[in-house]
Amino acid sequence: MSEHIQFQRPDGKTASGFYAEPAAANAPGIVVIQEWWGLNDQIKRVGKQWTDAGYRVLVPDLYHGEKALDEKEAEHKMNDLDFGDAATQDIRGALQYLKQGSDKVGVIGFCMGGVLAVLSAMNNDETDVAVSWYGIPPEEAGDPGTISVPLQCHFAEQDTFFPIDQADAFEEKLKAANVPYEAFRYDAPHAFGNEDWDYYDAEASKAAWQRSMAFFEKHLKG
Template identity: 40%
Template sequence: MILSSASRLTTRTLALSPSSPSRTRPLSFSITSRFQVRSMASNSDFKKIQIQRDDTTFDAYVVGKENAPGIVVLQEWWGVDYEIKNHALKISQLEPGFKALIPDLYRGKVGLDVAEAQHLMDNLDWQGAVKDIRASVNWLKANGSQKVGVTGYCMGGALAIASSVLIPEVDAVVAFYGVPSSELADPTNAKAPVQAHFGELDNFVGFSDLTAARALEEKLRASGIPYEVHIYPGNAHAFMNRSPEGVARRKSMGMPDEDNTAVELAWSRFRSWMSRFLSQ
């Protein structure tokens, strides 16, 4: 697939730095704020469960048809907030119906501004997060879902691609604007089909900009798995976030684009991909 080219958006450049094998590359904004972790609000649409893996237990949130194909939905760097819940609800309502599960990778913490989100992501155990994802996939398979996909956004998008490499039980992946570090997972070794979505104006350099998207496409081609890489002209990072709160937050971060047509196209592609590979 040929990716369209675009000039790089230079306002509010995001720097990426090397990391240890247990982490992907952190996203750094030149914004400072007092760090204060908030607790996650509950949502009556979701059933709260607990999942065991190794010697730890973590919370997860489930919505959708009981015996439908499962999809693990991975958070942005903010944590399990209103936006990732919006995505999971949307997924559960797509035809022919899915069972969506959000694992709480931050263990109940949510960042409400950039500094908080940065702090939480910088302190994430990435390899432990992969274990959480694998336990979530296996929970869905043990509870009525014959096949299970993984999707994620920003930080979650990178982890979704990593799951295609590192979690053999995963049947399909859809990743939004995020690529894992080579230390965490090399997409050349992906085993589950991957569909990936990027904004043309995304300036998370090396993580989700056009250069990162092209590099991902080359690695997926080398893997031999089915794959698609889609670029959305005129869209910046996190373009799928369409709630009033999400739109306001994006604008405060220098991303004023609003393109509902692109969002609906991405959801259509998502549904087709997951339906194709998760049909039971």
Template identity: 40%
Template sequence: MLVAASRIFSTRTPLFKPSLVRTHLPSASGYRFTFRSMADSAAASASSFNKIQIQRDDTTFDAYVVGKEDAPGIVVLQEWWGVDYEIKNHAVKISQLNPGFKALIPDLYRGKVGLDVAEAQHLMDGLDWQGAVKDIRASVNWLKANGSKKVGVTGFCMGGALSIASAVLVPEVDAVAAFYGVPSSELADPAQAKAPVQAHFGELDSFVGFSDVTAAKALEEKLKASGIPYEVHIYPGSAHAFMNRSPEGVKRRKGMGMPDEDAAAVELAWSRFQSWMTRFLST
């Protein structure tokens, strides 16, 4: 399967075109490309993350683990910002869902975090996508070697697209739940998914071809062709990144022209996520 994967996408294949992103996000001109390390990012909560290192091929990357030791595992993939407060919030939330999960965040950016749109764009443009898929596989296998009998993958925006790609390219994945992101055809074809996929999108999402309603419906047709169990949910009145509900996350979304707030949609999405992962990761 991994041999086939090398034919599906090439190194550094973009998840979506930078020009397409900039059509819908504030102008990047005038920003400085300054980065801060994970250690300087705002703390997600009082919950304690265990920082580990995972080796794969000729590289080592940091990962952050929270949750019950022998619980089913879930790899949690970052947005284009990097491993910041919001993705840590999501991992803590996941670890606390019944019946309990062990959440692991791999640091795909190797310690860098974007502080504004231009930096996030710069970091995402520089990501080695093939390497990111290898990071995901190594993370899944780490969880399986450390107490988790079954492991799912979830992600948001960039991480959502990578989550769906993992259903195609990482044979050890047992279930996927992706939020507002679809991989490019060069990265992975969802029609070839091997693991069950649940996907969540906002009706007002304006990332054309990546996470808008048209992309969501196209994904649904691909998943239908795959023959695996799937669900595609579209949330009325919600825009991109609607799951980000921390005060900092809400402020950032409003600054990017996404003023919608719908706590009910967020809770519904988490409920569906919980049911999906419990269904496929329970032993």
């Protein structure tokens, strides 16, 4: 089953998103966080992959009904997004919605969503495990050393949006604080997992998916 739903944010405002669930009752949940394109068909397919793997899924619509059709528009919408509000209201509301029917809930995000997945691990108590593809929060977003839940990161060595030296610095902070994390690097460009974009790398994407699947299997179903 899949449908567009509305759910409550912690501040009482209403948010919306794409929701899908497997046949099994009491399945664990995953909040899937969009790239800078918005809630488009590609990110819905990603959500459906997780439902096929046995998870309840909610993809919050962080652009509130709008989508980007080209890179310039996508960059503009991402830059206009209030990341703090998105993480602690839209995404936390999605976590709370899934928590009503799931004992454990994780987050996974891609690109912009990868940043927000880390912020969710930093700020939302409802986050049980987090996976970030490509995204690295800026220093002013807070201290990643405060993360106490399992975190998995996937970095692209040819990434021009999040250069690999940013990943080096980010990992040093995680190590210094003994954050329970693991990180993988791929000889691929940014957004290597998006099959609808020019940077898609099938081999890197497959490896990252298998690792993400195993990570959630361990921490949400174990």
